[in-house]
Amino acid sequence: MRFNQDKKTVFLDPHTELVVSDEKLNIILSPSLYWVKKVILPLKYAREAKKLLESLFEDVLPEGNYNYSVYKASEEGEFFIFAYEDKSILELLTKQGIPSSNIGSVHFAQSELHNLQGATKINEMQSIYVKDGIVTLVPCCWIEESGALNLEDIKLSKHKIILAQFGHIVDSSSLIKISVILGLFILLTWVELFILKQDIQKMQLQSSELFRKYKLKPTIFQNKALLKKYTKIHTNQTKLRMNFSKELQKKNIQKISYKNKILKVIL
Amino acid sequence: MNRINPLYVGLLLLVVLALSVFELNSSKSELYEAEASYDKTAKLAVELSELKKLYASQKNMQMKLKRILAQNVLRNAGIVASYKKSRAKISAETLDKTTLDFLMAKILNSPFNIDSFEIRKLSENKASFKMEIKW
Numbered sequence: 569m570r571f572n573q574d575k576k577t578v579f580l581d582p583h584t585e586l587v588v589s590d591e592k593l594n595i596i597l598s599p600s601l602y603w604v605k606k607v608i609l610p611l612k613y614a615r616e617a618k619k620l621l622e623s624l625f626e627d628v629l630p631e632g633n634y635n636y637s638v639y640k641a642s643e644e645g646e647f648f649i650f651a652y653e654d655k656s657i658l659e660l661l662t663k664q665g666i667p668s669s670n671i672g673s674v675h676f677a678q679s680e681l682h683n684l685q686g687a688t689k690i691n692e693m694q695s696i697y698v699k700d701g702i703v704t705l706v707p708c709c710w711i712e713e714s715g716a717l718n719l720e721d722i723k724l725s726k727h728k729i730i731l732a733q734f735g736h737i738v739d740s741s742s743l744i745k746i747s748v749i750l751g752l753f754i755l756l757t758w759v760e761l762f763i764l765k766q767d768i769q770k771m772q773l774q775s776s777e778l779f780r781k782y783k784l785k786p787t788i789f790q791n792k793a794l795l796k797k798y799t800k801i802h803t804n805q806t807k808l809r810m811n812f813s814k815e816l817q818k819k820n821i822q823k824i825s826y827k828n829k830i831l832k833v834i835l
Numbered sequence: 836m837n838r839i840n841p842l843y844v845g846l847l848l849l850v851v852l853a854l855s856v857f858e859l860n861s862s863k864s865e866l867y868e869a870e871a872s873y874d875k876t877a878k879l880a881v882e883l884s885e886l887k888k889l890y891a892s893q894k895n896m897q898m899k900l901k902r903i904l905a906q907n908v909l910r911n912a913g914i915v916a917s918y919k920k921s922r923a924k925i926s927a928e929t930l931d932k933t934t935l936d937f938l939m940a941k942i943l944n945s946p947f948n949i950d951s952f953e954i955r956k957l958s959e960n961k962a963s964f965k966m967e968i969k970w
Contacts (some may be wrong), residue, residue, distance in 0.1 A: 761855065771870060778880050795883045795886070801890050802890070825954070
């Protein structure tokens with residue numbers, strides 16, 4: 569019987585060699601891949617505990633780039649809190665031949681195997697064992713009778729994590745800051761763009777108003793042609809008046825005529 | 836595992852920003868062009884409107900000419916005027932010097948589009964007059 573969309577479930581541990589084909593897998597993380605604590609907090613919901621996680625692991629974890637997870641263990645305010653390194657888990661997955669595209673869901677052994685009875689062998693050297701509600705990794709020789717781990721019938725819980733593939737490159741707070749700044753720039757650009765579009769529209773309306781007010785022809789070409797025509801008339805008429813007043817200075821004029829833009833004076 | 840690569844998110848935002856800036860610059864150019872075109876059109880409109888007022892209004896030109904010819908000095912000077920849709924013809928077989936000076940001064944100081952005219956001296960004080968004005 570398979571659950572969780574019929575995906576195969578595997579147990580990921582640095583000392584266990586996995587034999588997998590190219591298929592989607594549900595991953596259960598060995599206790600060696602995370603840090604876990606059972607804490608009692610005066611909180612109602614796990615989401616309220618999330619912001620406290622980093623400080624709850626302070627001074628406990630070796631140096632690294634950790635992500636944190638939490639789920640409620642009981643109604644008495646008991647929480648399981650976890651710290652894990654996405655990068656090391658992803659590296660191990662790659663080493664085991666599991667590409668990130670084949671990862672279905674990722675769970676902690678704590679949330680999936682806490683009901684184990686006795687010790688369960690996970691490889692030649694190690695077993696897992698539930699002690700005081702915590703799934704722990706122990707050397708095989710500590711416990712004489714270890715059964716093999718059977719994940720065929722396991723029903724996975726809803727407690728899962730999402731591995732941040734690039735969390736070690738860009739930490740989420742920097743990414744949020746950069747995204748906010750970029751978002752602000754985009755917003756400012758769009759606001760300016762909106763104002764510009766309004767101005768363009770206003771300018772086009774004013775141009776139309778100009779055509780209406782001055783009763784212009786529909787196209788600039790026609791209006792330019794008209795302007796050229798009237799400018800020519802104006803130039804000719806101004807020239808005529810200037811030449812006429814000049815010619816009138818002459819004496820004994822018998823005839824003065826103007827035709828085809830030529831002023832003739834006969835003395 | 837469907838976590839989106841944050842670098843892709845950053846890249847997407849950068850691309851959106853770049854496209855927005857490109858669109859912004861295009862719009863700025865469009866606005867400058869619209870402003871330049873408006874200024875050009877406004878200048879053309881004013882010039883054309885002024886010139887049309889001077890030369891294209893048949894009604895105004897005709898009224899102006901009629902007002903000139905109706906003046907006391909010219910009313911009884913034997914000036915014949917005929918008006919057509921696009922032109923007017925005025926002529927006088929004989930005009931004395933004072934009347935001719937007065938008439939020419941009035942016509943030349945008004946923005947008539949004079950197509951042709953002829954003034955022929957008849958005697959020391961008299962001349963014949965013909966003129967065609969277009970509008």
